[in-house]
Amino acid sequence: RTIEQGLRVALSRDELRLVFQPLVGLKENRVTCFEALLRWDHAELGTISPAEFIPIAEETGLIVQIGEWVLRQACRAAATWPSGIRVAVNLSPIQFKNRKLGETVRAVLAETGLSATRLELEITESLLLADNESTLKTLHELRALGVRISMDDFGTGYSSLSYLRSFPFDKIKIDRSFMRDLDGRSDSLAIIKAVIGLGHSLGMSTTAEGVETEEQLKAVRDQGCNEVQGFLFSPPIEASAIRKLLATEA
Ligand code: G
Ligand code: G
Ligand code: MN
Ligand code: NA
Numbered sequence: 001r002t003i004e005q006g007l008r009v010a011l012s013r014d015e016l017r018l019v020f021q022p023l024v025g026l027k028e029n030r031v032t033c034f035e036a037l038l039r040w041d042h043a044e045l046g047t048i049s050p051a052e053f054i055p056i057a058e059e060t061g062l063i064v065q066i067g068e069w070v071l072r073q074a075c076r077a078a079a080t081w082p083s084g085i086r087v088a089v090n091l092s093p094i095q096f097k098n099r100k101l102g103e104t105v106r107a108v109l110a111e112t113g114l115s116a117t118r119l120e121l122e123i124t125e126s127l128l129l130a131d132n133e134s135t136l137k138t139l140h141e142l143r144a145l146g147v148r149i150s151m152d153d154f155g156t157g158y159s160s161l162s163y164l165r166s167f168p169f170d171k172i173k174i175d176r177s178f179m180r181d182l183d184g185r186s187d188s189l190a191i192i193k194a195v196i197g198l199g200h201s202l203g204m205s206t207t208a209e210g211v212e213t214e215e216q217l218k219a220v221r222d223q224g225c226n227e228v229q230g231f232l233f234s235p236p237i238e239a240s241a242i243r244k245l246l247a248t249e250a
Contacts, residue, residue: 003056006042011069015041018073019236022245023088023207023229026221030249033086033120035229036074037236038066058094067095068104075112075119077239082246088120088150096123099134102141109145116146120171123149125157139167150207154195164202171227172199176210179230182219189219196223 010016020034040048057063071089078087095101109116121142139149150171154160155178164172174195181188192208199206208220211230220228237245 002045003048003053004060006045007040007053007057007060007062007066010040010042011065015043016066016069017041018070018077019238020077020087020242021229021236022234023227024233025227026225031085031246032227033088034078034081034242035088035122035236036070036077036090038070038090054092058092061094063092063094064098067092068108071105072108072112075108075114077242078118079112079114081242083115083118085246086118086120086148087114088122090122090152093124096135096138099138101138102145105142105147106145109147117148120148120150122152122173124152125154125160125163136167143168153209155191164198164204168202169204171205171207173207173209173229174225176230179208179210179212179216179220182216183213192220192225193223196220196225200224 006015017039018036019039020036022031023033023035024030025032038050038054040050040053042048054063057066074087074089078085081087091101098104105119105121109119143149148170149167150173151160151163151169152173153175154172155175157163172195174192178188178192178195182192196206205226206224207227207229208216208225209229211217211220211228211232213232216230217228217232234245
């Protein structure tokens, strides 16, 4: 209740903000992309995680408005970065059911001047549970604009493989639970190895999420993973800290 009412005014009151977590290309040996992650600074409750309020925003339909705000802010920020760096934006399944998504993305790119090739849209497997014609149509519409589509949290859903067959994703993000288990469980390594191989044979790029240790980094690098994301490199940071982070790389 409190959260639902609060969300309605959060947008107008400037209580929402984005933080950005770098994705590091292992071949390039530099930051290739930043994932935009939403934060809500609630006046009384403090900072609330999207894991808590996104489900409520989805139930109430507010996610459409919030999602558009996220997209616009993320593209606006990315337009100020060096041109070799992309931005990744998470999309809720509800946003996909909105037939205007393609048009919204096109309009935001035009408005912010960000090249479509610098935008990645992340979709979790659960989206595709409603694997129907209209979802596929929207995915192809977005692809036609030139944006990249990533499958997020890969390996946590039930039908990952059939999704890969239905739609040509540009990138697979391997869920961080596999990284967490890497140290103790050899079967996690086998799965990571297989997913990276699968992605590459389908022409998709692979990203390992939740990389926290040098051992995990070495394991995914040895398997030919393209990109890594995780606390080993950086937690999500404020937009204002991005220039400094990029400067330390050069
Ligand atoms: O950043 P954090 O670990 O708190 O994110 C928790 C969850 O919220 C993750 O699953 C992440 O994908 C999701 N999330 C973060 N920002 C957004 C957003 O802007 N839109 C949507 N739909 N989900 C988001
Ligand atoms: O579901 P999605 O992959 O979009 O979620 C991104 C979330 O993962 C962010 O909220 C971020 O805080 C969290 N995250 C990013 N890197 C790490 C990490 O190395 N370890 C853990 N435990 N969480 C991470
Ligand atoms: Mn994500
Ligand atoms: Na993820």
